[in-house]
Amino acid sequence: MATSTEDLFLPVNVDRASQVIVDQIKVLIRAGKLQPGDRLPSERELCQRFNVSRVTVREALRVLETNGLLTIRVGSHGGAFLTTPSAERLGVGLADLLSLAPATAHDVTEARFIVELGTLPLAVERATEGDIAALFAMVEEAEAALKAGKYNVELSAAFHTRIAQCTHNPAVEMLMQSFNGPLRMSLEESHTAAPMGEQGIAEHRKLAEAIQARDVEGARKLMTEHLNRTAARVLPNS
Amino acid sequence: MATSTEDLFLPVNVDRASQVIVDQIKVLIRAGKLQPGDRLPSERELCQRFNVSRVTVREALRVLETNGLLTIRVGSHGGAFLTTPSAERLGVGLADLLSLAPATAHDVTEARFIVELGTLPLAVERATEGDIAALFAMVEEAEAALKAGKYNVELSAAFHTRIAQCTHNPAVEMLMQSFNGPLRMSLEESHTAAPMGEQGIAEHRKLAEAIQARDVEGARKLMTEHLNRTAARVLPNS
Amino acid sequence: MATSTEDLFLPVNVDRASQVIVDQIKVLIRAGKLQPGDRLPSERELCQRFNVSRVTVREALRVLETNGLLTIRVGSHGGAFLTTPSAERLGVGLADLLSLAPATAHDVTEARFIVELGTLPLAVERATEGDIAALFAMVEEAEAALKAGKYNVELSAAFHTRIAQCTHNPAVEMLMQSFNGPLRMSLEESHTAAPMGEQGIAEHRKLAEAIQARDVEGARKLMTEHLNRTAARVLPNS
Amino acid sequence: MATSTEDLFLPVNVDRASQVIVDQIKVLIRAGKLQPGDRLPSERELCQRFNVSRVTVREALRVLETNGLLTIRVGSHGGAFLTTPSAERLGVGLADLLSLAPATAHDVTEARFIVELGTLPLAVERATEGDIAALFAMVEEAEAALKAGKYNVELSAAFHTRIAQCTHNPAVEMLMQSFNGPLRMSLEESHTAAPMGEQGIAEHRKLAEAIQARDVEGARKLMTEHLNRTAARVLPNS
DNA sequence: GTGGTCTAGACCACA
DNA sequence: GTGGTCTAGACCACG
Structure with missing residues (x-):
């Protein structure tokens, strides 16, 4: 042939x-x-x-x-x-993988520090009036929920996700969601978490104020303390 | 009632x-x-x-x-x-999701900035002698590959992942892998990337040196430039 | 392993x-x-x-x-x-199940013996004046109905159920209802029963009298005969 | 017209x-x-x-x-x-109805007395060699399960049901199942039942022996005590 | 009536 | 003997 x-x-x-x-x-x-x-x-x-x-x-x-x-x-x-894309599934996957991995709760919290603190400057820089109003609205909603005894980790997670939304960058938003979604929940479930308190919400309010004031350094400091405090709750021995 | x-x-x-x-x-x-x-x-x-x-x-x-x-x-x-856990699958998921999302390559790069720059201080602080030696070894391997015309994006990705490994935090490592795995590849595939050049490897070497010198600020600056340059390749119009 | x-x-x-x-x-x-x-x-x-x-x-x-x-x-x-609970539905279920089961009419009658004879001592012991009066009233009602040609199996069943009610135990009452409800009806329907006669009502009256006299043994004997006779009607070959 | x-x-x-x-x-x-x-x-x-x-x-x-x-x-x-008929469904219905009814646990236990004690004479009279062997086998199985920490209410219920089976009357069997099925379980669930003990099994063995010896009166006495003891467990205040 | 869900038992290619 | 695939037909749920 x-x-x-x-x-x-x-x-x-x-x-x-x-x-x-x-x-x-x-x-x-x-x-x-x-x-x-x-x-x-x-x-x-x-x-x-x-x-x-x-x-x-x-x-x-x-x-x-x-x-x-x-x-x-x-x-x-x-x-x-x-689907309209959401990072929820990703968070589930991340949580599963870390369950299997040798990562400790401390490790995860450290990774979260990177993301949350890295996001903050962008959020402070780009937050619109509407964004800031939304943040304050969430704080007030949280306060109302707290009085009704219905404040929960979901509301707290939503606040952090909303900050990421201030960057107007969907990729960053997803990144944040990955940590504040099922992963965070599974972290806190596994430890007997003290109920989220007044102080957490107060810190959220101060964060919103810092973003409103475009005060990057202040926001960083507040977020660092906030995370340290919440981290301490799941990691008594840090 | x-x-x-x-x-x-x-x-x-x-x-x-x-x-x-x-x-x-x-x-x-x-x-x-x-x-x-x-x-x-x-x-x-x-x-x-x-x-x-x-x-x-x-x-x-x-x-x-x-x-x-x-x-x-x-x-x-x-x-x-x-499986022994790996973040590869996660990267695939992330890539898929971002394909569907309204996220642009610029958005993704910005998210990568957050992770890479946030990781660097921890890496600088905790890198052992062995870690640093490994980084230099990878640079040399890359140089050899370049001469052989075999340098590719995978080797570059491996270097970034190795930096994350210097933090000795598996969660951070996974986070980095998510961005330097299939996601990065799909980003670069979709654009006709100029072949990874000499300059990229040179910057990798300088990064390794900065880490060896425990020079956080220097490392940050180098990484910023490095990322900007690679970002420019996939984003001609930035 | x-x-x-x-x-x-x-x-x-x-x-x-x-x-x-x-x-x-x-x-x-x-x-x-x-x-x-x-x-x-x-x-x-x-x-x-x-x-x-x-x-x-x-x-x-x-x-x-x-x-x-x-x-x-x-x-x-x-x-x-x-609903306020009633055992009627249960009786229906029991009847259905026995239809499907290999249980013969004789089997069912034997089970009824257990319940009726077991109930009797409790009824004799606990029947109040009111209970006894009600029993006699039912007997007389039955006699009137018989004359009017309206005596039926329902009236007979009601008498047996009323005896169970004398125990002042709702569970026992339900047990009895299960047998004297739809089950009994379906049993008798399937055979061409001779019409309930005078004798049946006469035995009911004697039963009431035995209960009034707190005569457990007499009541047992009467009930045994009564059941045997009714059983014989549905089971010609016993 | x-x-x-x-x-x-x-x-x-x-x-x-x-x-x-x-x-x-x-x-x-x-x-x-x-x-x-x-x-x-x-x-x-x-x-x-x-x-x-x-x-x-x-x-x-x-x-x-x-x-x-x-x-x-x-x-x-x-x-x-x-279906091949079974009284399980009936037991479920009975349990549901009694939940809704004003019947107390004591009422139910009393009804169970009627059925269990009424069944016993028939069982004693008709038990075959095979039946008796089966009863002893169940006792031994229970003993083994107890040692393995796996003895449960189901095994106990099965024994009582097996006794009813000795009557070779499917209707009686169903009657017994109604009480020793889901109903009994729901009764015991609702109270924090002390774990079924050695003594319960020992009494089962004695019952089997009485049936083997065709000793109706002995069996009655044993069953009465057995039921009283188990009843006491769910009814501390009797 | 149209979708998704599950089942039973079969055949194939592979290591 | 393992996973990979297929067929045919049933229930389950929605609008």
């Missing part, structure tokens, strides 16, 4: 079929062909499109769901929807 | 069978009942233990694998093995 | 959404948060509270209704009301 | 459609057209047969399931299967 047999025989695809599907969908997402909010075809239709069984499609969807790329809703108008 | 019916009825939340299995295994990991390196029973045996079908077990394993908690090997001595 | 994987993996048990709701409401009942006579919120409101569809709520209510825990009334003042 | 209008107008069927289906299936069961182990047609087929919607069929199946007449299994070979 005229042509040599070189390059005729391509390596067979050793990947899992489900992984191929996952990659293909990720490419579509990266290319912007699929946007947040879009709905994927039904499982049964995807079977036909990819020419695989339903089980394989489901495995692929499961992976994408785990990666936080889509959520699956049941019901007649259900299906697989691309 | 004697008792109001408010708050009596909690929203129901029916988990998937596979999710229940995932959670159960995560608990076992957190509790230390399952250690890195351990092998889970075979899929078929897990079916019997959990009293579910094989597909369901497989979905659960797929999720855990995606979360980086275990790796699956085929073959007669294969099975699902708990 | 360091840690065996035995007993680590518990069988998963995923409940239906409707079952979760059922359980939740049962807990509220057991805890006394919901009392007999209370009205549950409307189906539509329950949907929102539980965050499920209406069909699911309806299935849950249907189960609770079947268990005799609530009754559903239609109309503008309708809704789901917790 | 020639004919009077009497009896022309029958009451309209006020029953729920689902209830009609339930009744129809119950009739088939009573008539023996459907036997334990039989599988009903699939939901979709039943829809067509009854000419109703799936929701209606599902409600009917849910009711029948609640009544313990059938169990529903998912999966490829799933469906609705007629």
Whole structure:
């Protein structure tokens, strides 16, 4: 035959079929062909499109769901929807990984210092009037919740996340969420945390004031103390 | 009314069978009942233990694998093995999420600044003789690779990760890996990056020297420039 | 092996959404948060509270209704009301189950012997003047009904239930109702019973007299004969 | 008109459609057209047969399931299967009803006395060699479990149920199960039961011996003491 | 009626 | 004997 047999025989695809599907969908997402909010075809239709069984499609969807790329809703108008991205899943993954890792609570807190203190200057610099108003509103909400005996770690986490939002940088926001999401919760769960107190909220208020005053150094100092204090709660022996 | 019916009825939340299995295994990991390196029973045996079908077990394993908690090997001595944790998977997740997010490359670089600059002081403070020797060794390896035309982004990423390792804090290390893993690669892939140059390696060497000299401020300045330069490569219009 | 994987993996048990709701409401009942006579919120409101569809709520209510825990009334003042408990539903369940079971009419009668004869001593011991008067009143009512040709198995069952009521123990009462409710009816329906006769009512009167005289042994004997005779009617070949 | 209008107008069927289906299936069961182990047609087929919607069929199946007449299994070979009857469901119903009723634990215990003591003579009379061997086997199993720290209320309940089985009367057996099933468990759960002890098992052994010796009076006495002792555990103030 | 979820049992390729 | 895949058919839930 005229042509040599070189390059005729391509390596067979050793990947899992489900992984191929996952990659293909990720490419579509990266290319912007699929946007947040879009709905994927039904499982049964995807079977036909990819020419695989339903089980394989489901495995692929499961992976994408785990990666936080889509959520699956049941019901007649259900299906697989691309998510507006959130770092929550990432926080879960981080928490899981650290559980398995040799990282101590002290290690994690130190990493959090890096992120929180690094974020602060950007937040102080870029916070709008609206941002600052929102921060104060959250403080007041927290005070009300405290009186009602409903103050919890979630409200505290939301405040820290809101500070990150002041940077108007979604990547930074996600980074912060990773630490103030499930990870923080699992940290505090595992220790019998003293109930979040008045003092925590008071410090939040002072932080908001420092950001309003564009006082980077003051904010850094406040945040350092604040974190040290909360860190001390989960790490009695520091 | 004697008792109001408010708050009596909690929203129901029916988990998937596979999710229940995932959670159960995560608990076992957190509790230390399952250690890195351990092998889970075979899929078929897990079916019997959990009293579910094989597909369901497989979905659960797929999720855990995606979360980086275990790796699956085929073959007669294969099975699902708990991983020594690594942040690689996390980086993949982060990259995926940012692909979907409105985050620009500039945003991501800014987040990386926070992490890299925040890590540096700890690295400078705690780097051992061995750490510093390793850093220099990597620089030399890079120089050799460059001559051989084999220098690539992976080697550069490894250097940054090695700096984080100097903090001797696994959580910080993971944080750094998240940015210098698949994420960085996907960032640079999407742009036609000029080949990593001599200058990059030279800056790495100077960074190593600053760490050896315990010169925090010098190191900060060097890293800032280094990152700015690489950032400029992926962001011509900054 | 360091840690065996035995007993680590518990069988998963995923409940239906409707079952979760059922359980939740049962807990509220057991805890006394919901009392007999209370009205549950409307189906539509329950949907929102539980965050499920209406069909699911309806299935849950249907189960609770079947268990005799609530009754559903239609109309503008309708809704789901917790019942004052009655053993009627239980009797239905017992009857259904025995229909399906390999239990013969003889078996059931034997079980009834146990309950009726076991109840008698308590009834004799604790019957008040009022109880005894009520028993005699029922006998006379039965005699009148017989003359009018309206005597039926229900009236007879009521007499036996009333005896159980003399124990002033609601649990015993329910036990008796289980046998003298739908079960007895279904037993007798299936055979062409000779109409309840004079003799049956006469024996009831004697039983009442024995109870009045606090004559346990006499009552036992009477009841034994009475049951044997009725049993013979449904079991010609005993 | 020639004919009077009497009896022309029958009451309209006020029953729920689902209830009609339930009744129809119950009739088939009573008539023996459907036997334990039989599988009903699939939901979709039943829809067509009854000419109703799936929701209606599902409600009917849910009711029948609640009544313990059938169990529903998912999966490829799933469906609705007629159960081999068991009194477990009945016990659940009884427990629920008593939770709602004004019955105290003391009331329930008294009812249990009636059943247990009434059953004993029949068991003594009819127990076969095999029955007796089984009773002793259970005692030994219990002793082994106790040593392993695994003795629980279930094993104790099983012993009492096994005694009822000695009567070779399925109706009596069910009656006993009703009390020694979920009801007993809920009774003991609600009180902090002292762990079932050596003494309980010893008494079980003596009971088995009395049955072996066909000693009705001895058995009665033993059972009375046994029940009194266990009753005292849940009723400290008797 | 349309979706997601689960099951049982089978075949294949691999180490 | 392991994981990887497939088929066919059932229940479960939503609108």
